[in-house]
Amino acid sequence: xxxxxxxxxxxxxxxxxxxxxxxxxxxxxxxxxxxxxxxxxxxxxxxxxxxxxxxxxxxxxxxxxxxxxxxxxxxxxxxxxxxxxxxxxxxxxxxxxxxxxxxxxxxxxxxxxxxxxxxxxxxxxxxxxxxxxxxxxxxxxxxxxxxxxxxxxxxxxxxxxxxxxxxxxxxxxxxxx
Ligand code: SF4
Numbered sequence: 001x002x003x004x005x006x007x008x009x010x011x012x013x014x015x016x017x018x019x020x021x022x023x024x025x026x027x028x029x030x031x032x033x034x035x036x037x038x039x040x041x042x043x044x045x046x047x048x049x050x051x052x053x054x055x056x057x058x059x060x061x062x063x064x065x066x067x068x069x070x071x072x073x074x075x076x077x078x079x080x081x082x083x084x085x086x087x088x089x090x091x092x093x094x095x096x097x098x099x100x101x102x103x104x105x106x107x108x109x110x111x112x113x114x115x116x117x118x119x120x121x122x123x124x125x126x127x128x129x130x131x132x133x134x135x136x137x138x139x140x141x142x143x144x145x146x147x148x149x150x151x152x153x154x155x156x157x158x159x160x161x162x163x164x165x166x167x168x169x170x171x172x173x174x175x176x177x
Pocket of ligand 1: 139
């Protein structure tokens with residue numbers, strides 16, 4: 001029978017191939033293994049992001065190779081590079097156009113903190129304009145570091161209260177209609 005500490009369980013008293021689980025476990029498992037990244041390549045870190053998609057590092061092992069260049073079709077913005085004030089508005093607008101649920105990875109020193117560019121033209125961390133879920137250190141971080149960050153993001157998605165949030169959103173929509 002179901003056990004609070006386990007994500008899936010098998011009940012031998014029920015005939016057939018039946019597995020009992022929690023809604024959260026199923027939703028989070030699906031979401032964490034089908035992340036579609038929005039590659040926000042802004043500077044040199046973007047080259048490492050591209051390398052992560054190549055056969056040597058192969059981000060598709062994690063179901064994340066479907067890089068979308070449309071915010072309507074992506075759910076994880078990977079900010080790779082220096083965020084200037086000129087681009088900050090664009091980054092925020094694209095983030096706003098992405099559908100919920102969505103996540104953000106700040107790849108590299110520049111995206112995380114402004115890096116070496118302590119100047120009037122550079123935003124000192126993309127978390128000033130969008131909520132960041134995972135930071136990747138390095139200048140530039142290697143593709144393995146990005147893969148490590150994506151695995152951490154999967155773990156984070158795995159602990160979300162997805163079912164509760166879905167029910168709350170549906171209830172709000174029913175009340176509003
Ligand atoms: S962190 Fe380094 S490699 Fe990445 S965008 Fe900034 S300067 Fe370039």
